Amino acid sequence: DAGVIQSPRHEVTEMGQEVTLRCKPISGHNSLFWYRQTMMRGLELLIYFNNNVPIDDSGMPEDRFSAKMPNASFSTLKIQPSEPRDSAVYFCASSAGQGSTEAFFGQGTRLTVV
Amino acid sequence: AQTVTQSQPEMSVQEAETVTLSCTYDTSESDYYLFWYKQPPSRQMILVIRQEAYKQQNATENRFSVNFQKAAKSFSLKISDSQLGDAAMYFCAYRSEDNYGQNFVFGPGTRLSVLP
Numbered sequence: 001d002a003g004v005i006q007s008p009r010h011e012v013t014e015m016g017q018e019v020t021l022r023c024k025p026i027s028g029h030n031s032l033f034w035y036r037q038t039m040m041r042g043l044e045l046l047i048y049f050n051n052n053v054p055i056d057d058s059g060m061p062e063d064r065f066s067a068k069m070p071n072a073s074f075s076t077l078k079i080q081p082s083e084p085r086d087s088a089v090y091f092c093a094s095s096a097g098q099g100s101t102e103a104f105f106g107q108g109t110r111l112t113v114v
Numbered sequence: 115a116q117t118v119t120q121s122q123p124e125m126s127v128q129e130a131e132t133v134t135l136s137c138t139y140d141t142s143e144s145d146y147y148l149f150w151y152k153q154p155p156s157r158q159m160i161l162v163i164r165q166e167a168y169k170q171q172n173a174t175e176n177r178f179s180v181n182f183q184k185a186a187k188s189f190s191l192k193i194s195d196s197q198l199g200d201a202a203m204y205f206c207a208y209r210s211e212d213n214y215g216q217n218f219v220f221g222p223g224t225r226l227s228v229l230p
Contacts (some may be wrong), residue, residue, distance in 0.1 A: 033218055035220075042220065042221070042222035042223055043205060043220040043222075043223070045217075045218065045219060045220070048217075048218070056217070089157065091159065093159070093218075095218070102149060102161045102164060103207075103209075103218055105158065105159035107157060107158060108157050
């Protein structure tokens with residue numbers, strides 16, 4: 001398996017524009033996580049899905065952020081409108097089952113909002 | 115909600131020496147799982163070691179071992195015979211065993227430098 005695949009790897013956009021980050025989890029994994037990493041706040045859990053259903057989105061910073069998982073092989077994280085403070089590295093991770101099963105991370109998307 | 119604390123923002127160790135990274139967590143659950151991840155400059159998150167809370171025996175993976183103190187809610191990582199390739203950010207993570215087992219929370223990280 002190719003692992004968790006995220007696209008794009010880098011994104012530069014202007015303030016106010018819509019940004020969509022994409023993630024393809026590892027086949028057979030039923031859990032998917034979106035994280036945001038910044039120097040100030042570290043690695044924050046934004047939302048996680050179990051069997052395509054959002055379980056906890058309490059980490060989503062505000063209504064400008066939304067996430068979907070229309071099927072088991074694809075998820076998106078959308079920011080609309082984007083702001084400079086959204087600049088960060090966004091990671092997607094997937095996991096099979098629960099418990100001691102580790103989360104496998106994608107390479108991340110570095111988002112810069114100017 | 116569970117929280118994970120890493121009190122050492124930065125650490126350094128001499129090559130071939132031993133270093134211990136600290137991690138504490140807060141939870142009311144009795145069943146859970148703990149992990150250490152490594153993030154080198156490449157940005158890739160790599161699992162280093164895992165520990166099940168119901169196991170009293172400390173996990174070991176080659177040069178990496180943990181000291182798990184459940185009552186103290188402490189989970190430190192010991193790196194023996196440190197190598198230059200060990201230089202990275204290290205994150206402690208907690209995963210709950212709730213109905214969905216999906217809560218996966220990370221600490222703020224410790225940046226480890228290895229001096230030649």
